Amino acid sequence: MRTLDDIALLSPLRYKNTTLKVVLVFTGLLAGLFSSSPILPFFIAACMITATLVLGRIPVGMYLKLFLSVAGFAVVSAFILAFFANGSGGDVLWSVDLFGWVISITTGSANLAVLVFARSVNGLACLFFLSMTTPMLELFSYFKRFSFLDIFMELVMLIYRYIFVFLAVLLNIQSAQSMRFGYKDFRTSIHSIGLLVGSLFVQTLEQGDRLYLSMNARCYDGKLPYYNAKYKILFSDALVSILFIASVAAVYIYTRGIQFF
């Protein structure tokens, strides 16, 4: 099973400077949020998706699956906004009479709906770019630089590591159960899930014991080493980033106020 983290670990963009990635993503997010025209958010989203798929070498099918499942919510909310946000005025574009109740789409509500949809897609694309090219490991070293509490960091690192250990255990138990018809109907499923959770809980306790044992066996003195990921910003990285920011600014200026309806 491949998790999002596995995908990020294998992406070549993993080895790019994390700060640069964060700065780019925040630029994209904020610019999209402050834009009055839907064109800019769409433009940034297109840039981010291209970067994720082409530079980040994320499998297209996988990306689409994730993207569409989330974008569905944006579509629904934009649809509802188009009908119900007609307080913003404008001409009536389309209306329907439902048993004496008139619902209509006005230019104002349509524009608002498109803008909201554009911003959501932009937000999605930006955050997908960050999460699919930056594994937790880089984030740890990033958090460390902002001097998060040591105890917090250590817990996060141990939890991160053992999520995958227990994920494997969970999958094993689950397949062992379903092999013996543990999920054949609702009742047995509930029962099996109960057993699974219970057994996982016991195993986490035991694993905790063994972990403490093995840490002590290596002279544990309250210190965990940190991952120090320092990736230099290459000239090409800087060039691409500046190009991106410049074009965002240009699009922002030239598309100000442009609406679809």
Add this chain to the structure above:
Amino acid sequence: MILETKNLEFHYPDGTKAIDDISITIPEGKKVSFVGKNGSGKSTLFLLLNGTLKPKKGNVIYGGKNVDYSSSGLRDLRKKVGIVFQNSDDQLFAPTVYQDIAFGPLNLGYSKDEIDRVVNQMLDHFGLHHIKDKPPHHLSGGQKKRVAIAGVLAMDPEVIILDEPLSNLDPVGADEILDILNELNDLGKTIIISTHDVDLAYKWSDYVYLLSDSRLVDEGIPEDVFSVDEQVRNSALKSPFILDVYRELEKRWLATGNKQPKDIPELVQSLNSIDLMRVNIAPEVAVGECVNLGVLFGDFTKEGLYEAVNSRVLFKNDDGTAVVELKRRVLKPGAIYVYDMDSFDKDEFDKIVSEYDINFIGAMGKKSKDIAESQGINVVCNSGVIDKSILNAITGSRCLILTSSGMVSHTAKRVREYIQNSGIRLIFSPIGKSAAELDSRNENSAELEIEQENELETKQES
């Protein structure tokens, strides 16, 4: 003695005895195995050895001193005695390989640069550089095990304890880990492993402790420990496969040796060099009697083209066949002659070829090859001449090796060595004008053959 225990005893909180009166002494720089079935107390003993558990009775002694169970004492002990756990996931808790190897050195208070140096050294040594930034769940079983060992070795311990180091590994991965262990042992580390794989313990260890039901059953070098069948069986183990095979061969007189073989080459060496064959015999022939097998030829011969063979029955099978020991006499033995091409003389050469009935000519060295070519001599063999001549002579050919004077003695040495080591009867002599001084030494080889024969006869009598 680097590590000792005296009358060690340990109970688990629920009262079950996990270790019962165990006294061991582990010498420095040895490979030691603890062998026992699952639950025989191996893992608990290991946790006692590095101070993780405290014994209820008895002592653990490291380097001649009782273990000090204060926190600084334990720290010193654990730096010296490293443990690699059976399940690598118990041990690899850091998010990346690099961090995991750095864990020990960091907690020992090394400086940042020093940690970096040690970790990189480990990564180099174990070939892990390409995966240093990977999380452990992206590694194979063998890689995880290597990281686990590297993490312990990074603290530079004197004793490394490994609990079931080869469990869950594929054969190649297991071999890699074994190589690492042998290498570490060569570097002077004392290696202790636990295993229920008797074959591994038998061939790998210098010293073996046999554990059963929390008690020490036996200890000693593997040949001794595993030779007591009953004890091995009582510990719910089986005897090593290679030892089983050897015993069966020995029962049938097919193998003898002063010591039990540890691996396949040793087993092969212990196979009797006496010449054995399985033949059909008449039912009234008893073990020990002689049977004339007549003349053998072709694939059945060993030394010449035709051999007259007598045999003695060693072992009778139920199906009317028997294993017999052969006594061969070559009817026309093969021969190797060496001719010095520096004093080449056409007439003499032709005379030799016809007189000695030469049917295989090989040339060694550029110079003799050139002479042979210019004189129109039919050279059959140009490379690996000595070996090919020996092979041909074994099958009854009469071979002539053409070589320059400097090479004559070398050739003579090689062929004589072969005769001496193999005990196979070959005629060998330098011929031609310059052969006189070498001829005198030729007597030795003849004597050797006689000795060889005597040895065979004494074997038969016993």
